[in-house]
Amino acid sequence: VRSELHFDAVVIGAGTAGLVAATRLAEGGARVCVLAKGVGSTHLAPGTIDVLGHAPARVDEPGRAVGELVAAHPDHPYALLGVDAVGEALAWLAERIAAGPLPGYRYVGSLERNHLLPTAVGAVRPSALVPETMAGGDLRSDDPVCIVGTRVLRDFHGALCAANLAKAGIAARSVEVAIEVDRADANAVGLARRFDDPAWRASFAAQLAPLLQGDERVGLPATLGSKDPHGAWADLEQRLGRRVFEIPTLPPSVPGMRLFEVLRSSLRGAGGRLILGAAVASADRADGRVAAVNAHAAGRDVRYVAPSFVLATGGFASGAIELGSDWIARDTVLGLPLRGAPAPGEQRFVREYLAEQPMARVGVAVDAQLRAEGAENVLVAGAALPGAVPWRELSGEGIAVASGFRAASTILSQATAGATA
Amino acid sequence: MASLSTDVLVIGGGATGTGVAWDAALRGLEVVLVDRADLAEGTSGRFHGLLHSGGRYVVKDPRAAEECIAENRVLRAIAADCIEDTGGFFVSTPWDDPDFADRFAEGCRATGVDCEEVDPAQALREEPRLNPDVSRVFRVPDGNIEVWKTVWALARGAQARGARVLTYHAVIAIHRDGDEVTGARVRDAHSGEELDIEARVTVNASGAWAGQIADLAGIEGVRVLPGRGIMIAMNHRLVNTVVNRCTMPSDGDIIVPIRTVSVIGTTDEHTDDPDDHTVLQSEVDAMLDDGEKLVPGFRRARALRVWTGVRPLFEDAKAVDTDTRDVTRAHALLDHRERDGVGRFVTITGGKLTTFRLMAEETVDAVCRQLGEDRPCTTRTTPLVGSESGEHYRLSERLERKEEHLRDDQLICECEMIPRRTLEETMRRKATMNLDDIRRELRLGMGPCQGGFCIYRATGVLHGVDGLTAEEANGALLGFLQERWKGVWPILYGDQLRQARLDDWIFQGVLDVEHLPS
Numbered sequence: 001v002r003s004e005l006h007f008d009a010v011v012i013g014a015g016t017a018g019l020v021a022a023t024r025l026a027e028g029g030a031r032v033c034v035l036a037k038g039v040g041s042t043h044l045a046p047g048t049i050d051v052l053g054h055a056p057a058r059v060d061e062p063g064r065a066v067g068e069l070v071a072a073h074p075d076h077p078y079a080l081l082g083v084d085a086v087g088e089a090l091a092w093l094a095e096r097i098a099a100g101p102l103p104g105y106r107y108v109g110s111l112e113r114n115h116l117l118p119t120a121v122g123a124v125r126p127s128a129l130v131p132e133t134m135a136g137g138d139l140r141s142d143d144p145v146c147i148v149g150t151r152v153l154r155d156f157h158g159a160l161c162a163a164n165l166a167k168a169g170i171a172a173r174s175v176e177v178a179i180e181v182d183r184a185d186a187n188a189v190g191l192a193r194r195f196d197d198p199a200w201r202a203s204f205a206a207q208l209a210p211l212l213q214g215d216e217r218v219g220l221p222a223t224l225g226s227k228d229p230h231g232a233w234a235d236l237e238q239r240l241g242r243r244v245f246e247i248p249t250l251p252p253s254v255p256g257m258r259l260f261e262v263l264r265s266s267l268r269g270a271g272g273r274l275i276l277g278a279a280v281a282s283a284d285r286a287d288g289r290v291a292a293v294n295a296h297a298a299g300r301d302v303r304y305v306a307p308s309f310v311l312a313t314g315g316f317a318s319g320a321i322e323l324g325s326d327w328i329a330r331d332t333v334l335g336l337p338l339r340g341a342p343a344p345g346e347q348r349f350v351r352e353y354l355a356e357q358p359m360a361r362v363g364v365a366v367d368a369q370l371r372a373e374g375a376e377n378v379l380v381a382g383a384a385l386p387g388a389v390p391w392r393e394l395s396g397e398g399i400a401v402a403s404g405f406r407a408a409s410t411i412l413s414q415a416t417a418g419a420t421a
Numbered sequence: 422m423a424s425l426s427t428d429v430l431v432i433g434g435g436a437t438g439t440g441v442a443w444d445a446a447l448r449g450l451e452v453v454l455v456d457r458a459d460l461a462e463g464t465s466g467r468f469h470g471l472l473h474s475g476g477r478y479v480v481k482d483p484r485a486a487e488e489c490i491a492e493n494r495v496l497r498a499i500a501a502d503c504i505e506d507t508g509g510f511f512v513s514t515p516w517d518d519p520d521f522a523d524r525f526a527e528g529c530r531a532t533g534v535d536c537e538e539v540d541p542a543q544a545l546r547e548e549p550r551l552n553p554d555v556s557r558v559f560r561v562p563d564g565n566i567e568v569w570k571t572v573w574a575l576a577r578g579a580q581a582r583g584a585r586v587l588t589y590h591a592v593i594a595i596h597r598d599g600d601e602v603t604g605a606r607v608r609d610a611h612s613g614e615e616l617d618i619e620a621r622v623t624v625n626a627s628g629a630w631a632g633q634i635a636d637l638a639g640i641e642g643v644r645v646l647p648g649r650g651i652m653i654a655m656n657h658r659l660v661n662t663v664v665n666r667c668t669m670p671s672d673g674d675i676i677v678p679i680r681t682v683s684v685i686g687t688t689d690e691h692t693d694d695p696d697d698h699t700v701l702q703s704e705v706d707a708m709l710d711d712g713e714k715l716v717p718g719f720r721r722a723r724a725l726r727v728w729t730g731v732r733p734l735f736e737d738a739k740a741v742d743t744d745t746r747d748v749t750r751a752h753a754l755l756d757h758r759e760r761d762g763v764g765r766f767v768t769i770t771g772g773k774l775t776t777f778r779l780m781a782e783e784t785v786d787a788v789c790r791q792l793g794e795d796r797p798c799t800t801r802t803t804p805l806v807g808s809e810s811g812e813h814y815r816l817s818e819r820l821e822r823k824e825e826h827l828r829d830d831q832l833i834c835e836c837e838m839i840p841r842r843t844l845e846e847t848m849r850r851k852a853t854m855n856l857d858d859i860r861r862e863l864r865l866g867m868g869p870c871q872g873g874f875c876i877y878r879a880t881g882v883l884h885g886v887d888g889l890t891a892e893e894a895n896g897a898l899l900g901f902l903q904e905r906w907k908g909v910w911p912i913l914y915g916d917q918l919r920q921a922r923l924d925d926w927i928f929q930g931v932l933d934v935e936h937l938p939s
Contacts, residue, residue, distance in 0.1 A: 157881025
């Protein structure tokens with residue numbers, strides 16, 4: 001039996017772009033539903049909101065650099081969004097995080113200056129809006145750092161991180177702390193659960209404190225709690241009597257999962273629905289519009305009908321865009337036309353891993369209002385947009401937040417215009 | 422300059438060279454083996470992993486077929502742990518000449534290759550993914566052989582008998598004293614230091630590079646015709662039996678299941694440069710099309726990696742430059758005293774992996790003749806290190822081993838199930854700054870994620886174990902990342918492209934390795 005549900009807007013994809021769009025729509029009074037195959041980008045990404053990190057030289061002032069990027073790359077998503085929209089969306093997101101379910105947890109930063117945060121391998125990574133729990137690692141400060149590693153966490157190597165920071169001219173060293181866990185294969189999520197426990201934290205701090213020297217700040221893998229990360233972080237700062245900061249590990253990303261929880265909670269608080277495990281199987285398309293999408297969830301087929309859709313399904317990494325063995329790229333969700341793909345027979349990738357790959361800028365073709373070509377009531381957001389190289393330029397979250405926000409605003413203003421008319 | 426002297430200097434650390442070192446060491450000779458890179462980094466490490474039954478050659482090259490089946494039986498006994506007994510099928514697909522099947526069966530009878538015709542329905546029960554339109558099926562004793570395991574077992578066995586193995590030592594000169602070769606000068610690729618090795622006999626076992634080494638000795642006309650072939654590893658065991666097209670040898674005529682993957686091979690293009698690793702788009706497409714003929718739906722599987730190997734085909738009078746497959750797969754042993762009047766120098770080239778032991782035996786026989794010593798070969802009956810029990814490798818072994826340490830050791834490479842302690846021990850022993858050296862021994866990064874998760878972890882472990890500087894650690898990380906990408910980018914599509922983007926997320930998005938301090 002097939003049932004049918006009606007919404008004002010249906011968002012496809014539960015990464016940053018989709019959740020931002022849906023939350024904003026729900027706050028604007030729209031009845032909104034998010035359909036997603038599973039969780040998205042948040043669980044992989046470091047949890048920072050990067051706007052622009054490399055262009056290709058290191059970006060110190062992301063707001064200004066976005067302006068310059070837009071002038072040189074009119075096809076870039078930022079060119080469609082404009083730098084003011086990015087700033088507005090970031091401010092909105094920072095408010096949601098501060099008002100979210102994690103007490104005291106907040107993001108700091110703006111488009112004025114990038115933070116320069118150490119990565120787990122000890123590279124210096126620029127980012128605009130970052131968790132307060134990471135901000136203490138900002139390498140614009142000369143204060144010496146001590147990176148803390150632990151053998152149980154194979155996804156973070158403190159000594160390697162410190163060695164590279166030292167090479168970059170930062171006063172950095174590392175120490176190892178032995179942590180007893182049930183299983184050798186502890187990951188960041190497992191460790192974060194331990195940091196939620198005040199007694200465990202106290203014994204960890206007692207073990208670490210004598211290893212620290214002078215006025216060092218302390219870099220730890222980003223595992224400082226999942227339920228109350230602000231509390232865990234503040235408690236450690238107090239117990240150690242010095243600045244403490246988190247460094248993102250390999251996935252799963254604890255800070256990213258916190259961001260997911262914040263957005264999910266905001267969405268629900270505003271009355272929106274989120275259905276995970278509901279992959280869109282097909283779409284009903286007619287007259288240049290999508291009338292409904294069909295998804296299979298909780299053992300039944302459901303037709304989701306809405307006047308507007310947001311396609312926030314990501315690019316190749318999520319499987320939303322796929323390159324076939326015939327070398328043709330396709331949108332696997334709605335079958336919409338793409339832009340930016342090299343034609344079959346043209347070079348798709350190049351020999352040098354770190355060079356720009358010709359296939360990298362592929363996305364769903366859109367107009368200046370983010371409307372999908374061939375489906376005027378579908379707005380595209382996030383990594384599904386063409387024209388960016390998010391990993392190389394460190395722009396993924398900035399694009400996701402700003403385009404998700406913009407897509408929602410467009411739908412809300414259309415609804416208002418429709419109601420007025 | 423440092424120098425050392427030995428009975429036998431072996432140039433080349435592939436299966437043949439390590440086989441010669443093992444054979445000579447067993448006969449009580451002092452051996453030094455040198456290679457410009459790591460063991461099995463040339464042709465030996467770049468094939469599909471087939472242990473030939475000989476079936477492939479029964480019509481085209483009966484002598485090669487006879488050698489293969491004889492050596493197949495020997496290797497099953499002495500290198501059991503390196504071999505998985507998958508068995509093999511030769512199948513007539515709708516694209517194959519139906520008359521060839523009878524010639525094939527007759528060829529097997531004539532050459533002694535064990536062969537049993539199987540009802541296609543039975544073959545499909547055993548291999549359900551096989552093309553249901555196959556008309557004839559023959560069962561032969563093909564298998565797969567893990568080349569790195571084999572080569573390291575040979576090297577360790579030789580080392581245990583006093584042999585010295587110098588990897589990353591390139592030959593820069595061959596020393597001549599009149600009409601005799603007296604040894605070679607090698608250069609350490611890492612330190613740049615040079616070393617003179619004086620040898621009673623020098624063996625040129627450098628395969629596709631044998632002509633270059635012979636040139637250094639001032640011997641002309643050793644022409645090895647490099648034949649370049651591409652192979653593609655598909656994730657999963659699409660078949661569990663080696664599947665061959667029952668036809669004259671041609672491109673894309675075999676799928677070899679080995680470890681967790683299936684390898685399709687191969688092409689054969691003449692190249693002038695044995696270091697030519699070109700992969701053409703047209704070759705990839707042709708290989709995927711050929712896969713479809715044997716296993717319908719082949720293209721929908723995930724293509725993990727593509728690589729090229731260069732066959733060392735010794736040129737004979739009948740060779741035609743444009744089709745190297747017409748050159749015999751049998752090997753060539755050149756005693757340069759007889760051939761060129763230059764003593765104490767022997768070249769062994771051509772052949773195929775399955776016959777490496779025979780090649781080594783004949784080579785060391787020639788060495789003994791040059792030395793005027795009577796030392797009988799014992800490799801035919803001496804098991805390799807690790808193969809003493811005579812039990813073949815089973816795919817489930819690694820799970821069994823992992824279960825023993827499930828709770829007390831981390832997995833660093835989850836795809837290939839490499840525990841941290843194993844990795845640390847190997848890193849200590851090899852004292853290398855290169856993760857690719859570790860890969861060839863432990864299969865690090867060879868699974869579906871192609872290093873996405875293990876490269877950072879392994880670099881961190883290597884940094885700790887070997888006390889590397891940041892610069893060296895970054896070199897290991899970036900070098901391995903590039904090495905993995907090399908075999909991935911020409912075949913990226915479907916889920917493997919998805920995987921590659923996830924790996925980008927890790928290396929570029931999370932770690933920002935492009936901006937490590939330099």
